[in-house]
Amino acid sequence: MAFPYEHEREVRILSRGWGDPRTRTLEGWKALGGYQALEKALRMPRGEVIDEVKASGLRGRGGAGFPTGVKWSFMPKEKTGPQYLCCNADESEPGTFKDRELLRWTPHQLIEGCLIAAHAIQADHVFIYCRGEFFEAVQVLARAVEEAYEAGLIGKDILGTGIDIELTVHSGAGAYICGEETALMNSLEGRRGLPRIKPPFPAAVGAFGRPTTINNVETLCAVPHIVQHGGAWYREQGTEKSSGTKLFCVSGHVVRPGNYELPLGFPLKDLIYDVCGGFRPGRSLKAVIPGGSSVPILNAAECEDCTLDYEGVVEAGSMLGCASVIIMDDTTDIVKQVRRMVDFYAHESCGQCTPCREGTQWMARILRRIEEGRGTEEDMDTLLDLGDQMTGTTICVLSDSAAAPVASSIAKFRDDYLALIRRGERVGAA
Ligand SMILES: Cc1cc2nc3c(=O)[nH]c(=O)nc-3n(C[C@H](O)[C@H](O)[C@H](O)COP(=O)(O)O)c2cc1C
Ligand code: SF4
The missing domain is CATH 3.10.20.600 (Ubiquitin-like (UB roll))
Structure with a gap:
């Protein structure tokens, strides 16, 4: 079955098998060579797995682009108790819909990537934290996890290697902020999904107070391919600094x-x-x-x-x-689009930091005023000033994220703002 839409310039590594329900099953995934990378990785010293991922140049696909192998090497060298891997499947960023497809078409690809990563960082337990609204994807993933447990790919003594790794699928309740890694861990622990102040960083004090690595779904899905074919192979795609x-x-x-x-x-x-x-x-x-x-x-x-x-x-x-x-x-009303994004952030702010809690609400109100023709040119300065105060001053970067589209749209689409403001002035004069 063709998956809408495909294009000949695509290089389908992670999305191979999308649109074919057979890849959702263990049998279908194995037919594509699935779980060979896991077998290989479990027999490699964990340092070598990390080195291969470092050599690939893979960078985190959750947004920040931090090198994955380097992140893994932050975990303690000497293990003193339980350690965890959290897979971030909370995908709620407006405009983002890739992790959902990875979960619902190739769940075994993700499970395999999680198990390899868990081995590399010495995690005893993997938690896949899924966005609350992903009903179908979670069902598909849960079925795949059951299959993998039954086949001895998860649990005690995986594939006779003596390595034990448990895996739990956890559904969130549909809050954007729970995609932020420390809020995700709080939510996983049963607390309110509030971001934590860093440091301490998760590799030192993470979920349940133990060393933890958090990686995005797409990041972890790339791992089996890197282990199977090598870091140098992965680098054949992409650029020197942005490989794959x-x-x-x-x-x-x-x-x-x-x-x-x-x-x-x-x-x-x-x-x-x-x-x-x-x-x-x-x-x-x-x-x-x-x-x-x-x-x-x-x-x-x-x-x-x-x-x-x-x-x-x-x-x-x-x-x-x-x-x-x-x-x-060219038919887009930029001010309206920006206002809608700021409304989203105002709704999703967890409220811990004053610049974010108050700033997003003020921005939304000022933008709505401009949109409705009741704004002034000073409002643009107020928005920029507010944005400055919201950037770099809060526990997490949700606040910066709300300010960025506002500042850039004023800088680049000032005429759109002025047209709305002047229309309002004309209406007022009439
Ligand atoms: C407000 C906010 C929401 C986020 N939402 C997600 C998300 O839905 N999925 C995700 O992978 N990362 C999200 N992140 C980034 C995570 O905090 C974290 O950096 C990422 O999961 C690390 O994975 P990576 O190294 O594989 O990219 C979010 C960050 C912030 C500040
Ligand atoms: S920046 Fe906003 S979302 Fe992030 S912790 Fe502060 S109030 Fe919460």
């Missing part, structure tokens, strides 16, 4: 939105016009948010030479984040 393939979640005003697995460094314009079929007749590019709602917006000129890798997107004026590319044509 990436799942790009494309949404917005293009003819063929969807998930596409492409090598990092792929040109943004090729993604828009070739892979996604461009715009509807008569429409043109106005703006792109390249990495999910938390990153600065790019205008059409900035998209011109932008390549989709961690460095390329920064050079263009934004961040790759989790590569959720939101594309907007």
Whole structure:
């Protein structure tokens, strides 16, 4: 069955098997070579597994792009008690819908990646923390976990190696903030999903007070392929600093939105016009948010030479984040879009930090005022000032994430703001 939409320029490593229900089963996954990497990894010294992942250059796909092998090496050298791996499957960033597909089409790929990672960091227990709304995905994953337990791939003495790893699927209750790694651990422990102050970092004091590594679903799904084929093989895709393939979640005003697995460094314009079929007749590019709602917006000129890798997107004026590319044509009301994003952050703020709790609400109110034609030019300065106070001053970066699209949209689409403000002035004068 063809999976909508596919494109010939895709390099399907993680998304291989999507659309085919057989890959959801243990038998189907094994038919694609599944669990061979686990067998190999369990017989490798754990340091070698970490070195292979370091050699691959794999960077975390949850947003920050931190090198995965380096993160794993932060775990204690000498184990003094239980250690944990948390797989972050909370995927709630507006515009992001890749982890859900990995969970529902290739659950064994994720289980295999989790088990290899757990071996590498000496974790006794893996927790896959799933977004509360992922009903179908969680059912598919839970069935796959049962199958893997029955086949001796999880639990005691895995594949006769003497290694014990347990795995639990945990459903959240649908809060965006529980995707932040320390809030996730609090939620897992049965507490309110509030981010913790760092340090201590999770590798020292994590879930249940024990050393813990947190990785994104897509990050862990890449691991079996790296172990199986080697870090150098993985580096054949992508760029020097951003190796491998990436799942790009494309949404917005293009003819063929969807998930596409492409090598990092792929040109943004090729993604828009070739892979996604461009715009509807008569429409043109106005703006792109390249990495999910938390990153600065790019205008059409900035998209011109932008390549989709961690460095390329920064050079263009934004961040790759989790590569959720939101594309907007010339009919887009930028102020309205930004206001809707800020509404989201205001709703999802956990309320611990004053700049975030109050700032997101103020921003939303000011933006709504401008949108409704009741704004002034000073409101833009107030928004920028508020954004400054919300950035770098809070426990987690949700606050920074809310401020970034506001500041960048004022800098790059000032005329859109002015048009609404002046329309209001004209209405007032009439
Ligand atoms: C507000 C907020 C929400 C987040 N949501 C997610 C999420 O849904 N999934 C995810 O993998 N990472 C999310 N992150 C990033 C995680 O804190 C963490 O960095 C990531 O899971 C680490 O995995 P990686 O190293 O594999 O990228 C979020 C961060 C913040 C501040
Ligand atoms: S920045 Fe916002 S979401 Fe993050 S801890 Fe502070 S109040 Fe909570």
